[in-house]
Amino acid sequence: MRAYDNRVMLSVFCSPCRYTQGRGATGQLGVEMSRLGLPGPVLIVAGRSARRLLDDVWRLALSGSGYAYAVHGFGGECSWVEINRIAAAAREQGARTIVGAGGGKVLDAARAVAAELRLPVVNCPTVASSDAPCSALSVIYTEEGIFQEYRFYGRNPDLVLVDTSVVAQGPPRLLAAGMGDALATWFEAKTCAAGHVLNMRGGGSTRSALALAELCYRTLLEDGAAALRSVEQRAVTPALERIVEANTLLSGLGFESSGLAAAHAIHNGLTAAPPTRGYFHGEKVAFGTLVQLVLEGAPSAQFREVLSFSAAIGLPVTLGGIGCEAIGDELLSRVSERAAAAGETIHNEPFDVTAPMVADAILAADAEGRAWLHSSVPPNTK
Secondary structure, X not given: OOOOOOOOOOEOOOOOOOEEEEOOHHHHHHHHHHHOOOOOOEEEEEOHHHHHHHHHHHHHXXXXXXXXXXXXXXXXXXXXXXXXXXXXXXXXXXXXXXXXXXXXXXXXXXXXXXXXXXXOEEEEEOOOOXXXXXXXXXXXXXXXXXXXXXXXXXXXXXXXXXXXXXXXXOOHHHHHHHHHHHHHHHHHHHHHHHOXXXXXXXXXXXXXXXXXXHHHHHHHHHHHHHHHHHHHOOOOOHHHHHHHHHHHHHHHHHHHHHOOOHHHHHHHHHOOOHHHXXXXXXXXXXHHHHHHHHHHOOOHHHHHHHHHHHHXXXXXXXXXXXXXXXXOHHHHHHHHHHHOOOOOHHHHOOOOOOHHHHHHHHHHHHHHHHHHHHOOOOOOOO
16 A cells, blocks of 8 residues: 655645525525524625615514624725724624625625634625635735735635626626636636646645636636626626626635636736726736736737727726726836745746746737727737
């Protein structure tokens, strides 16, 4: 019998314990928690929109299932200051389950608090603006909104519950931003799998993860525009249900079980540019995806497909689209150096990446995007 070798890379696939999605799903929050044996009291960490939309529903859904709960308002940034503030409130209440309700930063903070206190966590995204809800990690920022670190946890959320009737009431731009985040999933997953790169959980990718990442991309192309029109009308449609699943579940499982590459590193670099701070995570990731394709020398047809989709749903395809139209050499250097910093996911690319290479790819992607917007002739990456 061979001795166990802890140097062998095992394939690792991870997911939340339970994923529930649909119209009016918040009304079943207490029932879903009870089925999983999650204890009370409950602390709900909530953004302002979530409180406005769901206060009455929480009272019926949780109290009706015997859960005592309190609602704690989120301060706006997933920083250590905010995480410690929420943790103090949870200790004071004696909470035994943490529920995050709102956008990606709210959910990241709720997961961080639950991990710190060793409590179960439930994620209830009220917008489909990122692939954060299903993951076992948080993106931590400074109080000023600059990317600081990824924080990894030992387990994924116990429950992810998505109420599509709430998502349909959100700003269309947030749904598009979620598609921008999901847009990177297939391209980053392919890069990581081809290079036998460790995924976000320290293992190799599985065929299942790659299949979900590809399904995510195909769903965006097929249903993205229709889903965006649905949200503009505040209507829950099959197209919206499929895009919410793509943005939240497919992208979440795909990125965590396969890995990240240049697109998200470009996002992290862009957070060092003050003009980008009014733009959403997924909007910067979408532009980062174009930069990754340039960096990798992707076929022109593939680049055009991504560029066309992005432009069609209002995602940024130029530096101007994320507030950096007049980017100078100094700011470009700062962004590029941050994106290519040691330990960044851009180094999962199958070649050595330097800051000057990143700067050139950013400028090239911007030029292609401007050509697309100002001409009927598709750009060419070759």
